Amino acid sequence: MDEPAATETGWRGSREGWLQAAYDALIENGVDSVKIMTLAARLKLSRTSFYWFFKDRDEVLDALRGRWAEATTAPLVAATQDYAETGTEAMLNVLACFLSGRFDARFEFAVRSWALQDEAMMAAVHAADADRLSALTAMLGRWGHGAEDADVRARTVYLVQIGYISMQAEEPMATRLARIPTYVEIYTGKRPEPRELARFHARIGQ
Template identity: 25%
Template sequence: MVKLNADDWARAALAALAEGGLAAVAVEPVAVRLGVSKGSFYWHFANRRALVEAALAFWERETEQIIQNLEKIPDPRERLRTLLELAFADAMEAAVSFRLISEADDPSVAEVARRVNERRLAFMTATVAETGIGDEAAERRVLAGYASYLGVAALRRLGIMHEDTAALVNLALAELLGE
């Protein structure tokens, strides 16, 4: 019979988003998921919109945290490999990323999704450049590689492309570092 806080709701909202898209981030369903009623929700939030924003903010903080942790790895190649392993392994995170691009009709979603994706690209570009490649070439490769990553996620969603995670990580790594 633990009491909830706003972050608990944000986490649950993110889970709902991953499973059913933005429409699934609805007050009553998420309340059921948490085992409480709407009465609880409207104590923590003004309205549904606020929940969506909270989930987005929570997600942005979370991905920023991941980047912070990765930056502790000194060797850029190892840093890159760890990043890719994380990216291909964390299904929930991948699902949220994909959903938020899909739901980018919503301006708030588009804003946050753009910011987070650009943050990732900048981080990866810096890391690749650190391996001794020119900045411009690094940016090109990262952009191409990241687009491939997103596309592969899409194809896997359709049951096309059955490569396992390890193979994809090595492929992406080769592409980013210039085979």
């Protein structure tokens, strides 16, 4: 008689457990550490258990690509569409996405490093960059910026945020928050109102 499904899951782990181990390995040591034996050792499971959930290493890497999109591009695009009363508040929504942790910066850094040695991953990164820039440009367009102006402002916003991640910039939160009104003014041409900043601080728990 076959073992109960719950017992099988406990014995072999779970798909999400294996994927989490792959995520942790990628974040800590890069894509070269995402290997079946390494993940099995991390989980204290047999190597063969992996194959109950993934066909091979490529399949778990594909799953990581999907998880990365869900943890970075999806929340950023959603932030550009969040409710806002003004263009400055709309920009604060975008900055809150990064500062609140909705955008997984560690995942982004690891994937960009991975892309340096994987053409398919680099293509995925370039596609994500285009989607994110398109969302930012569209948001600025909705708040009255012309096409060229919106494009340049969107690139300014995006390249600064990715620069923070790529450089692994360490900046006290108080310092970064103090700069937010000026960043918003540079990005939108207008300084945020105190009430908008108050909502922004509440949103990020600061």
